[in-house]
Amino acid sequence: MTDEEKKKQPSQPISRGLSESAQNLPDPNEDLELRTLLRQWHLPRSSSEFDRRVLTAYRDQVSRDAVWKRFFFRSIPIPLPVATALVLVLAFLGSRTLRPPVVRLQLPGPVPQVVQVEVPIIREKIVTRIVYRQSQETKNASKGLRNDTVRSTAHPVSKGSRSSQLAIQLADFEPVEKIQLKIVKGVDQ
């Protein structure tokens, strides 16, 4: 239909008005003269190949529309918002379905099992002792007393008066940086 014809096409209210006034129009079947004249318009025959062409097109159509092809290649027009919503819903459902299920076992109650294990414990005993070293100056002064000191350390409790004298002399000693002690059991005994 051309634009000019579209403009000529009456709108709905006008068409309704026309249909009401159309009741008064003469019966179109009465004008036999014009009808007879119009019937003089004869149609040309369709081309000889036309029927074959239609049949070939039909065969192509049917073979194209085989069931499996229709299933795989048929397209359905879906509005974009609907399609987007469908994709989102499917994605949500898919994620829920594919998620590994959480198995919660309900046991009658915890049954603790006590196992006693003996583990060897290595205990180290660290003994710290401060040792004073006698300096060179006091070494000579106390040289004479060495025998007495040895005797007094050997018997500190029994010789109380000499042990006090020895304490004064030990004040001049300096502590060594390192000392390695070796404890020998049973020496005092």
Place this chain on the structure above:
Amino acid sequence: MMDRQLPEHELVKRSRLGEERAFLELYLRHRDHVFGFAYRMLGERGAAEDVTQDCFLNLVRQIDRFDPAQASLGTYLYAMTRNLCYKRFRGVVEEEASEFLEDPEDGGNGPLIQLLQAELSTQVARAVAKLPALQREVVILFEFEGLTLAEVAVITKVDVGAVKSRLYRARQHLRNALAPYLKRDSVQVAGRNEND
């Protein structure tokens, strides 16, 4: 030939399923009507054949759209042909169709009578082609295809009153265009109708 008692919607279904005989049955029943309507609307044989082919293929392709409870298959095919014709109108600038000058079928008469008939046929075709499309389709369906006003109303999707009105105006145009071939004076007829 297939059983004529088979309802047409059944034939359509079978055609859809690939039963060639059913399709041929349908095609032969309605081919001339579809082609005639398309040719008179478009005025060109090639275009009319294309429309006829598309019409029958669409019938098979879009079987779901045909509801036998609403309209007969003939009415449905006319409506589809009409739509296909208008689709062509939108794509092609309407012009005076030269193929209306095609020679009509040979009636077996003498050369002079054939010549006169051919001229008359051409003049009628030209007069119809000059009608606006909405009037043309009504004239073709009512006068040439022999449909009732109600059937034309269904196909053109307007009420019967509108069909009658368009038909009346179309006939007035045709009377004026074909006045030399009518016994009565067209001007007188038109004047009388206006007075009515």
